[in-house]
Amino acid sequence: MALIAPSRRLRRTPFSDGVxxxxxxxxxxxxxxxxxxxxxxxxxxxxxxxxxxxxxxxACERQVELxxxxxxxxxxxxxxxxxxxxxxxxxxxxxxxxxxxxMLNDPVAVKLSEDRYWISIADSDLLLWxxxxxxxxxxxxxxxxxxxxxxxxxxPKSDELAARVFGExxxxxxxxxxxxxxxxxQDVVIARSGYSKQGGFEIYVxxxxxxxxxxNALFEAGKDLNVRAGCPNAAERIESGLLSYxxxxxxxxxxxxxxxxxxxxxxxxxxxxxxxxxxxVAKDGPIRQIRPIEIKGRVPACDRAWPIMSxxxxxxxxxxxxxxxxxxxxxxxxMVRMTHWDPGTTLSIETPEGVVEGVVKDRFWxxx
Amino acid sequence: MALIAPSRRLRRTPFSDGVxxxxxxxxxxxxxxxxxxxxxxxxxxxxxxxxxxxxxxxACERQVELxxxxxxxxxxxxxxxxxxxxxxxxxxxxxxxxxxxxMLNDPVAVKLSEDRYWISIADSDLLLWxxxxxxxxxxxxxxxxxxxxxxxxxxPKSDELAARVFGExxxxxxxxxxxxxxxxxQDVVIARSGYSKQGGFEIYVxxxxxxxxxxNALFEAGKDLNVRAGCPNAAERIESGLLSYxxxxxxxxxxxxxxxxxxxxxxxxxxxxxxxxxxxVAKDGPIRQIRPIEIKGRVPACDRAWPIMSxxxxxxxxxxxxxxxxxxxxxxxxMVRMTHWDPGTTLSIETPEGVVEGVVKDRFWxxx
Numbered sequence: 001m002a003l004i005a006p007s008r009r010l011r012r013t014p015f016s017d018g019v020x021x022x023x024x025x026x027x028x029x030x031x032x033x034x035x036x037x038x039x040x041x042x043x044x045x046x047x048x049x050x051x052x053x054x055x056x057x058x059a060c061e062r063q064v065e066l067x068x069x070x071x072x073x074x075x076x077x078x079x080x081x082x083x084x085x086x087x088x089x090x091x092x093x094x095x096x097x098x099x100x101x102x103m104l105n106d107p108v109a110v111k112l113s114e115d116r117y118w119i120s121i122a123d124s125d126l127l128l129w130x131x132x133x134x135x136x137x138x139x140x141x142x143x144x145x146x147x148x149x150x151x152x153x154x155x156p157k158s159d160e161l162a163a164r165v166f167g168e169x170x171x172x173x174x175x176x177x178x179x180x181x182x183x184x185x186q187d188v189v190i191a192r193s194g195y196s197k198q199g200g201f202e203i204y205v206x207x208x209x210x211x212x213x214x215x216n217a218l219f220e221a222g223k224d225l226n227v228r229a230g231c232p233n234a235a236e237r238i239e240s241g242l243l244s245y246x247x248x249x250x251x252x253x254x255x256x257x258x259x260x261x262x263x264x265x266x267x268x269x270x271x272x273x274x275x276x277x278x279x280x281v282a283k284d285g286p287i288r289q290i291r292p293i294e295i296k297g298r299v300p301a302c303d304r305a306w307p308i309m310s311x312x313x314x315x316x317x318x319x320x321x322x323x324x325x326x327x328x329x330x331x332x333x334x335m336v337r338m339t340h341w342d343p344g345t346t347l348s349i350e351t352p353e354g355v356v357e358g359v360v361k362d363r364f365w366x367x368x
Numbered sequence: 369m370a371l372i373a374p375s376r377r378l379r380r381t382p383f384s385d386g387v388x389x390x391x392x393x394x395x396x397x398x399x400x401x402x403x404x405x406x407x408x409x410x411x412x413x414x415x416x417x418x419x420x421x422x423x424x425x426x427a428c429e430r431q432v433e434l435x436x437x438x439x440x441x442x443x444x445x446x447x448x449x450x451x452x453x454x455x456x457x458x459x460x461x462x463x464x465x466x467x468x469x470x471m472l473n474d475p476v477a478v479k480l481s482e483d484r485y486w487i488s489i490a491d492s493d494l495l496l497w498x499x500x501x502x503x504x505x506x507x508x509x510x511x512x513x514x515x516x517x518x519x520x521x522x523x524p525k526s527d528e529l530a531a532r533v534f535g536e537x538x539x540x541x542x543x544x545x546x547x548x549x550x551x552x553x554q555d556v557v558i559a560r561s562g563y564s565k566q567g568g569f570e571i572y573v574x575x576x577x578x579x580x581x582x583x584n585a586l587f588e589a590g591k592d593l594n595v596r597a598g599c600p601n602a603a604e605r606i607e608s609g610l611l612s613y614x615x616x617x618x619x620x621x622x623x624x625x626x627x628x629x630x631x632x633x634x635x636x637x638x639x640x641x642x643x644x645x646x647x648x649v650a651k652d653g654p655i656r657q658i659r660p661i662e663i664k665g666r667v668p669a670c671d672r673a674w675p676i677m678s679x680x681x682x683x684x685x686x687x688x689x690x691x692x693x694x695x696x697x698x699x700x701x702x703m704v705r706m707t708h709w710d711p712g713t714t715l716s717i718e719t720p721e722g723v724v725e726g727v728v729k730d731r732f733w734x735x736x
Contacts, residue, residue, distance in 0.1 A: 003394040004372035005405035006671035008687050009491060009614030010396065026371040028378065029397035032491070032614060037373035099503050104496065123377060123400070125493035128472065132500020135467050135641065246377030246400060273503065303374035319376050 010034055013059035014149050014211025018219075022229035030060035030123045036231040043325050045228075046235045049198055050326075053157035054230025055218050058195070058202070059149035059211075064107075064119040064127050066134075068141035071115045073271065074134055078119075079109075080255065080272045082265035088113050091176045091191050095255035095263055096126060097274030101281065102251040103258065104129055106243065108193065110178060110204075118204070120150065122245035133273070149211060151203045153218065157225045158200035164221040165214075166190060170201070178204075183214060195232045197240035197366045235322040238331045241292060241364030247302075248290060248319045248333050254278060256286040257335065288316060288337045292361040293347060295330035298323050300353050307350045308334060308358075315340050318349050318358070327365055332358060378402055381427035382517050382579025386587075390597035398428035398491045404599040411693055413596075414603045417566055418694075421525035422598025423586050426563070426570070427517035427579075432475075432487040432495050434502075436509035439483045441639065442502055446487075447477075448623065448640045450633035456481050459544045459559050463623040463631055464494060465642030469649065470619040471626065472497055474611065476561065478546060478572075486572070488518065490613035501641070517579060519571045521586065525593045526568035532589040533582075534558060538569070546572075551582055563600045565608040565734045603690040606699045609660060609732030615670075616658060616687045616701050622646060625654040625703065656684060656705045660729040661715060663698035666691050668721050675718045676702060676726075683708050686717050686726070695733055700726060 004010070004027050011033040013019075019036055026037045036057060038045055048054065066074055076083050079094040080101075086092055088111050096105045105126040110118040119126065131143045153162055162170045166181040170190065173179050178191035189204040205211055219227055243249060249258045256264065256278070266282040269275055299321055308316035316336035324331040332349075340347060343362035348355055372378070372395050379401040381387075387404055394405045404425060406413055416422065434442055444451050447462040448469075454460055456479050464473045473494040478486040487494065499511045521530055530538045534549040538558065541547050546559035557572040573579055587595055611617060617626045624632065624646070634650040637643055667689055676684035684704035692699040700717075708715060711730035716723055 002372055002392060004370055005394045005396050006669045007396060007612075007615055008670060008672055009398075009612065010671075012672050024370060026373040028373050028375060030377075098499060125496055128493055129496035129500045131466060132497045133504050136501050136504030244375075244377065247375055301374045302376060303378075304376055304380050 013057050014205065014208040015057040015059060015151060015215050018212060018215040019057050019229060024229070031062045031121065031125070033060040033062070035060045036229075037234070038231065039229055042234055042322065045230055046233050046325060048226075048228055049155050049196065049230055049233055049236060051156065052226040052228070053153060053155035053161045053222060054228050055215065056152035056154055056231050057229075058152050058232070061120045061150045062145055063148045063204070064121060064130055065144050065146045066117045066119070066130070066141050067115060069115055070139035070141040071117055074130070074139050074141050075109060075117050076269065076271045077133060077137070077273055078130065080264040080266050080269045080275055080278055082268045086111050089177055089179070091178060091193055093263055095258070095260045096129075097255065097272070097278065098251065099273050099277060101254045101274040101277035103245070103249050103253050103255060104251060106245050106249070106260070110189075110191065118148065124245065147206065147208055149205045149208065151205050151211070151214060152194045152200060153203070154194045154196045154200035154230065155198045161218060161222045161225055161227060162190070162201050165217050173201075183210070183217070186210065195242055196236050197242070198236070234320070235324050235331065238320055238322050238333055239324055239327065239365035241333070241366070243290065243333065244320060248335075253335070254281050254286060256281045257289055259290045288335050289341055291334055291336045291341050292364045293318060293332040293334045293358040294361050295321065295332055295349070295356055295358045297330065297356070299330050299351050299356055302332070304352070308336060308340070308347045309350060310340060310348065316347070324365070331365060334358075336360065381425055382573065382576040383425040383427060383519060383583050386580060386583040387425050387597060392597070399430045399489065399493070401428040401430070403428045404597075405602070406599065407597055410602055410690065413598055414601050414693060416594070416596055417523050417564065417598055417601055417604060419524065420594040420596070421521060421523035421529045421590060422596050423583065424520035424522055424598050424600065426520050426600070429488045429518045431514055431516045431572070432489060432498055433512050433514045434485045434487070434498070434509050435483060437483055438507035438509040439485055442498070442507050442509050443477060443485050444637065444639045445501060445505070445641055446498065448632040448634050448637045448643055448646055450636045454479050457545055457547070459546060459561055461631055463626070463628050464497075465623065465640070465646065466619065467641050467645060469622045469642040469645035471613070471617050471621050471623060472619060474613050474617070474628070478557070478559065486516065492613065515574065515576055517573045517576065519573050519579070519582060520562045520568060521571070522562045522564045522568035522598065523566045529586060529590045529593055529595060530558070530569050533585050541569075551578070551585070554578065563610055564604050565610070566604070602688070603692050603699065606688055606690050606701055607692055607695065607733035609701070609734070611658065611701065612688060616703075621703070622649050622654060624649045625657055627658045656703050657709055659702055659704045659709050660732045661686060661700040661702045661726040662729050663689065663700055663717070663724055663726045665698065665724070667698050667719050667724055670700070672720070676704060676708070676715045677718060678708060678716065684715070692733070699733060702726075704728065
């Protein structure tokens with residue numbers, strides 16, 4: 001691994017001082033912002049995450065705020081998911097597509113009220129797309145990036161830690177719902193969500209000045225819970241089948257190829273820009289799709305798409321991989337043609353260090 | 369400096385194999401792509417750049433291609449620079465603004481023909497803005513990111529090296545013009561441009577498979593010129609007053625604040641989205657503006673905006689800085705209120721390692 005060179009362009013977060021004091025080992029860049037990738041090591045972080053509780057600086061999940069009488073109309077323009085039943089207080093995973101049905105982002109939309117949404121985005125400047133659409137359609141809506149920085153609490157002891165800092169009521173919060181809780185007299189939006197399957201919350205910290213006080217309060221309250229600084233963990237997120245925009249899917253892919261067809265209501269999502277383009281794939285299904293792939297032994301970090309070959313034909317590619325300590329194999333995510341996507345199919349994968357064999361799994365490792 | 373963690377999301381370039389073989393020391397991320405920041409050291413690279421010739425992997429200058437009958441109309445929608453006089457074969461530096469006049473990018477537009485442009489972008493997903501606008505306005509134009517990766521030749525021996533590989537005619541190319549040259553029978557667009565003031569070219573390598581052949585040909589031909597792998601050099605680019613989007617300017621700033629008013633023809637750039645918002649600042653001038661700032665001694669890397677204070681009031685901020693070996697001081701770029709922007713004004717700058725004194729310069733160190 002090479003060094004990362006600091007500059008203002010790679011934005012620090014309200015929690016960076018805490019992250020550095022906790023001994024961050026490596027960074028990636030996400031939405032022009034620093035995102036830790038490991039502290040002790042991916043493997044040590046992984047075991048800790050599954051047993052205890054971690055606090056994650058995910059400020060890089062920047063928010064796009066929509067506010068105004070056309071906010072709901074604009075939100076529906078962006079996604080093929082039918083939002084008519086979405087209630088204030090609800091979070092929804094919403095694929096965002098362009099006019100060709102290509103994925104532009106896969107954020108979580110947070111509905112604060114009929115005229116106000118936050119879109120908690122993956123790694124692309126979705127703000128520019130939304131602003132362009134809102135402006136050209138002359139929608140009556142303000143679109144901006146507010147000073148909101150998510151901080152996640154993840155791991156099996158998350159409820160206990162969150163309850164100590166934000167009150168017992170937080171235990172009753174349902175999955176993908178948010179509530180307004182109190183921190184030192186300040187209202188804070190907290191959702192039961194997060195980029196792992198170990199349970200937990202995401203705190204939408206409004207106002208950078210509240211970053212370190214909340215960070216410190218969590219560490220103070222969680223001492224006996226063995227709380228540590230953590231971050232999205234490559235091994236755990238692949239086991240969990242949590243896709244990564246830019247890694248596992250790009251503008252090249254439809255939601256259906258990404259296995260996100262269940263989040264598309266193409267028949268009824270009237271107003272969605274990519275709806276026409278998706279009607280056919282929604283009916284016929286895609287010809288390639290995301291699959292979990294198990295590889296025996298260790299493979300290098302997946303820093304580029306690895307071709308999956310069959311008889312000199314490319315029939316797919318692997319886009320994420322990691323060693324899985326618990327499953328004693330390498331876990332991977334790839335896009336595979338329908339001729340080869342059935343569970344149990346053996347795949348020939350070309351890594352930069354040679355060809356390895358993978359097997360298509362019927363489900364991700366943590367799927368119910 | 370921490371490590372950078374590899375993933376497909378931080379895209380490799382067609383030249384990455386060459387960059388790694390040349391011993392890259394550090395990376396940044398730019399348009400979701402790896403950009404080297406130094407090889408031997410910023411200081412050693414700097415001296416070499418000013419004396420010899422370097423080959424730079426600037427594939428991260430991704431292209432947004434506009435193609436179709438409305439290409440020129442769309443291009444004018446994006447920028448307050450009047451493009452009516454722009455000729456095919458010409459490159460123009462074009463500030464891109466949103467509806468509030470805020471900078472979204474500061475790319476170079478390359479006009480291939482009346483119905484075809486490349487926009488060679490700085491670090492933001494300008495593609496999403498342009499696609500949003502084109503789509504919502506129903507312009508007849510295709511907007512896409514083609515497989516084009518710029519490779520720069522920079523330094524005083526650039527003409528000699530380029531002539532050896534692409535033919536003697538390249539010496540006659542004027543600044544910010546491009547021509548079509550030949551490499552192994554293949555047409556290649558090459559412009560006299562680049563992100564330094566040491567002279568040179570940018571090769572728009574079309575087709576990733578041509579990346580390493582052109583890279584290797586340049587190193588083969590330049591052995592006796594002491595050619596080396598290089599990259600945009602923090603010290604040289606600040607001395608030269610070359611601004612960096614995301615560092616020195618953001619969506620918060622108008623072009624006029626960035627000293628780019630000379631590239632805005634607000635009265636005549638009819639159709640530009642941000643024109644109305646810029647009319648007043650174009651007439652009255654901005655109340656804060658980019659300035660070169662000289663600081664005695666060494667300061668840390670500018671990884672966040674450093675406040676410039678006067679009597680407990682923030683009157684500006686420093687956004688880029690570097691030690692300058694040739695000028696024996698730290699060179700910096702900042703945004704300063706008009707009350708304090710006159711040359712010779714002493715500024716009190718709050719770095720994370722303490723307060724330092726800076727002086728506003730009348731011009732950048734390499735300005736003519």
